[in-house]
Amino acid sequence: MPGLDNPLRVLTSYRLRRTMSSAMSSLNPVFAEFGLRRTTYATLAVVVENPGQRQGKVAEALAIERPNFVQIVGELEKSGLISRQTAADDKRAYALHATAHGEQLYSKASRAVRERDLELIRGLTAAQIEALHSALAVIVANSKCREVQDDC
Amino acid sequence: MPGLDNPLRVLTSYRLRRTMSSAMSSLNPVFAEFGLRRTTYATLAVVVENPGQRQGKVAEALAIERPNFVQIVGELEKSGLISRQTAADDKRAYALHATAHGEQLYSKASRAVRERDLELIRGLTAAQIEALHSALAVIVANSKCREVQDDC
DNA sequence: TATTGTTATACTCTATAACTATA
DNA sequence: TATAGTTATAGAGTATAACAATA
Numbered sequence: 001m002p003g004l005d006n007p008l009r010v011l012t013s014y015r016l017r018r019t020m021s022s023a024m025s026s027l028n029p030v031f032a033e034f035g036l037r038r039t040t041y042a043t044l045a046v047v048v049e050n051p052g053q054r055q056g057k058v059a060e061a062l063a064i065e066r067p068n069f070v071q072i073v074g075e076l077e078k079s080g081l082i083s084r085q086t087a088a089d090d091k092r093a094y095a096l097h098a099t100a101h102g103e104q105l106y107s108k109a110s111r112a113v114r115e116r117d118l119e120l121i122r123g124l125t126a127a128q129i130e131a132l133h134s135a136l137a138v139i140v141a142n143s144k145c146r147e148v149q150d151d152c
Numbered sequence: 153m154p155g156l157d158n159p160l161r162v163l164t165s166y167r168l169r170r171t172m173s174s175a176m177s178s179l180n181p182v183f184a185e186f187g188l189r190r191t192t193y194a195t196l197a198v199v200v201e202n203p204g205q206r207q208g209k210v211a212e213a214l215a216i217e218r219p220n221f222v223q224i225v226g227e228l229e230k231s232g233l234i235s236r237q238t239a240a241d242d243k244r245a246y247a248l249h250a251t252a253h254g255e256q257l258y259s260k261a262s263r264a265v266r267e268r269d270l271e272l273i274r275g276l277t278a279a280q281i282e283a284l285h286s287a288l289a290v291i292v293a294n295s296k297c298r299e300v301q302d303d304c
Numbered sequence: 305t306a307t308t309g310t311t312a313t314a315c316t317c318t319a320t321a322a323c324t325a326t327a
Numbered sequence: 328t329a330t331a332g333t334t335a336t337a338g339a340g341t342a343t344a345a346c347a348a349t350a
Contacts, residue, residue: 004213007195007201007262012284013175017190019288020172021215021341023302037316038169042160049159055292056331058284061156065319070333091324092331110159117163120294121287132164135276135284136171136263142205142272150251173318189339200345208308217342222310244308 012139023120034109035079035145039064039072041109047082047104048098054087055094081105164291175272182268185260187231191216191224193261199234200250202257206239207246233257 008014024038031041039062042145046058076082077105081102087093098106121129160166176190183193191214198210211221225248228234233254239245250258273281 002205004198004202004205004210005194007263010266012273012281013179013269014171014194015285016168016172016175018215019291019339020165020168023168026295026298027165039317042157042166046156050156058156063170064317066319066332067334068318073332078217086332090327090331092324094332117165119298120291121164123290124287124296128283129164131280131283132287133167135273135280135287136167137270138175138275139171139272140275144180146178146271148155148156192338197308216340219311219343220341239308242308242350246309272315 016139026120027113027116030112031109033112034111040076041113043069044076044081044098044106045110046146047076047096052095055084055096057129058096061070066088077101117119168291173229179265179268182264183261185264186257188261192228193265194231195221195224196228196250196254196258197262199228200247200255203249204247207236207248210248228254 005014008145012109031037034041036044042062043058046061047053050058055073056066057068059066062069064072073082073084075093077084080099082096083095084094085121087095124132153189157166180190181215184292186193189197195210199205202210207221207225208218212216214221219285225234225236225246229236232251234248234250236246239247273287274283276284
C-alpha cells in the first residue's frame, strides 16, 4: 500500500534515504561481482587513482572513521589488491599502493559500476544531472555549516 | 585532503550516499531530542497519520523488513507512543494506533524535524527542490525496474 | 497451503575509548 | 604532547530462514 508514507514525503531527507537505499540495492550486486563491497570499492578507487597516499588521508577523503578503515584496508591487502608500505618520512604511517591485480580489477569493476550508475540516472538530461549534483552539494554544505558553525 | 575522492564523484550514487550521510548526521540529533531514531520516527509518523493500519502494511510502506519491524513497533509500544490491537477480521494481524502521548510527541517532533529538513535545502528555490525530488524519483524508478524487469 | 507476526541469526556500516609506536 | 594506525566494543540498519497461530 504505497501512499502510507505520505507524511514523510515532504521531507527531502526521507526521499534521499529511500533513493539511496534503492540505488545501493542496485549497485551492491555489481560490487559483489568483483568480490567487493561499497566501502572496499571506494577505497580501491581512491588508492588506484592516488597512489602513495597515507591510510588516514584516504579514510578522511571517504569520511570513514580510521578504526573502521583498518579492516577495509586489511581486507583489500589480504585479497592482494593493495599494499601497505611504511612511509619513508614517518614510520608510524602507511602509504597505500594498488597492486597490478588491484589496478586490473578496478579497471573492470569501475566500468561495471559506472555503467550501473548511469542506468540509475537514465532519462535525466545532462542539465538535470548537473542540477541534481548541485542540489546534493547544497545539502552537504548546509549539513556541515551547523557542525562547523560557519557563516550560514 | 578533499579531492582524493574525485574518481568517485562521477558516480551519482556516491554523491547520494555522501549527501544522505551528511543529512542524517544533521537529523539524528533532532530525533534523539524526542527519544526517537530515524526508524521509530518514521513509524510513528505513518501510524499517527494512518490510524488502524496493519503492522505489515506499515513496514511495507517504509520498506522495512517485517522481522526488523517487530522491534521498532515493540520499542514504540514500550514507550507508550503506539498500541497494538488485534485486528477484528484477522486474529493474526495487529492494527496500530498512536496513543494520545504518541500524537503529542509526534506533533512536536515533526515540527522540529521539518524545520531541520528545511535547513538542509536552504538556498534552493522551490523549482530546484521540485527538480531534486523528481530526479530522486527517477532514480528510484530506474532502480526498481531492474528487479521487476519492467519495461525500462 | 498461504499469510501475520515472530524469533534467531548474521552481516554491514558507524561511532568512541583506549592502546602502541612513533613524532 | 600529539599523531598514525590499531584493538575492542557497541549500536543501528539490513537481510534471510524457520516457526506458531491463524486464514
